Amino acid sequence: MQSRDLAARFEAYSDWRRRLSARISDLHEWLSQQDLADAQADLAIQQLLERLHQDKLVVAFVAEFSRGKSELINAVFFADFGQRLLPSAAGRTTMCPTELLYDSTRPPSIRLLPIETRSRDATVSEFKNYADEWVTLPLDLSSADKMSEVLSQVSHTKRVPVALARKYGLYDDGDPLAVDTAADGGAIDIPCWRHAIINFPHPLLQQGLVILDTPGLNAIGTEPELTLNLLPNAHAVLFILAADAGVTKTDIEVWQNHLVGENPATREGRIVILNKIDGLWDDLRTGAEVDAEIARQVRSTAQLLAIPPAQVFPVSAQKALLAKVNGDDALLAKSRMPQLELALSKELIPAKRHIVGAATRGEIGALAASVRTILDSRTAGIHEQLGELCGLRGKNQDVVEHMMLRIQQEKELFERGMQRYTALRTVFTQHTNALYECVGLETLRATARDTRRRIEVSPFTRGVRLAMNDFFGRINSSLEQAAGQTGEIHDMMRAMYARFAKEHGLEPFVPPSFSMLKYQKEVERLERAYNVHFNTLWNMVSRAKFALMKRFFETIAIRVKHVYDIANRDLESWLKSVMAPLETQVREHHLQLRRRLDSVKRIHRASDELEERIAELEQAQAAVQDQAEALARELVAIHAVIDQPETLPLAANA
């Protein structure tokens, strides 16, 4: 049963995530019991668990209309329902981008964003935050018929005057076809909805799979949310062609503009599907002849798209759906769907697991290192005290008194050194404020406001282009400045750690550095996408271009805000990871000095306390040693889960 491979592998992956989370929770519980989890550790673990829990795998289906995207989704994911769930029919069917996912906090439903929202500035991502902007229809899971009836909403259209379509940026003055329809009383059909989210408790969706179905050609270009956000962030994009249509000019356009336009390297992760091979089946030809014809089409498709033929999968979505519904294994094999599902599961899931595993390993490693630093400094402190106290055996009161004074002095010296530490904190806060100033949302908002105004008042391309270029210029320079600030903070803290280590014998520690490159790259990517799409948009909708341009800009602004949000969050944890060890070290060192002084004072008062105190310290030493060993065991358990080979249910291996 190879057709279950994708589902089985995905289940195995979710199971692995659950086991990993359980081990990490164990570690957390142990750290809390041992009083070894500070606020920073709590936060780091909580974020890590949240990320593992919410981990999503996004698979997008992109193609010119009627290539069979919706049918493929039905065949791969929803055949269990015994019927076609997503509407799939000749002509344009899916009229708006449709996300299929499961969010357990909501009842099963389809949420629809009215097309009228296109006349406003906000983007689809923003509207997602406001439930009242959406029309929500419940899904009745007990009836497949009722469900597909409700889901047919994604193909609904309505007739509106051309002027209105133009206002929504949905009317192309340059399109001869559009002019024809416009002749029909000046009205044209437009989609009822701008975006749809289907919330559906399918096992794969419950485990974090998100499927993105897109409408054919023009809609992709006119909804910036797709071009700038959903498609670039998908883990896999499947591009569908149809064997009966061949590779048409518009197919090539979709491929170039939305799949490889920005960067030829991204061709790697793309899977191309040559659908509808059942059209080539022919009773008058032998199986070998049909195979040869399919192979020929695969080769020519690969050549046209400049990808290796192994990346092109010939299938029949329709026959695969039929075969699955009827349990017809021979037809399923003939549809060649199992090969596609195998490739999908092999390419997608292990790669995803590898990334998640490496990230988890890194974060757990950092956490363990900070706990070890505490344990090491405790061991060193106990060791030192033991040395001192053992040296007092058989000595008279004078020696004890002398030692007491020495520790007293050491403690005072350290407390004076603390003033420097306080001063450092002040400078640190100043630097931090300057840093947040560079990547602050307020600054971004002001920059965006300014750009928006300039776009509104620019009647010509040049003005809009200049405004957009300035926008990117300002964003780039603030990221550059932020990079400078993080560099300064890092240098300052490194010097401070070195100084404390030298003067007070604290553990040597090199704070981690911070790189802004990730965010700069993301903004560069947006800028490239903007350059690629600018001319297309500008030429496409001549009269509605300003509305479209503004919407395009809003999407870019939202993406940049998203980059800023992540940068702010990352910076916050970095700043903590740079400062927290020093705080902990200083606190621990101070505590140890006080303890040493206390024990010597006790011994000074009553000399029979010496042996008792030594025994206490030896116990404490053994306890810290136990903690270190227990920590190592917890880490081994976590790494064992990360490194576990993929365990597939038997059915999937068969």
Ligand SMILES: Nc1nc2c(ncn2[C@@H]2O[C@H](COP(=O)(O)OP(=O)(O)OP(=O)(O)O)[C@@H](O)[C@H]2O)c(=O)[nH]1
């Ligand atoms: N013969 C054959 N027809 C197919 C196959 N897959 C899909 N079709 C048909 O092709 C037509 C279009 O399929 P859809 O799934 O609606 O295509 P789509 O790409 O989602 O199209 P839009 O939603 O309009 O963008 C429908 O009539 C399907 O039944 C296939 O493998 N073989």
Ligand SMILES: [Mg+2]
């Ligand atoms: Mg469709």
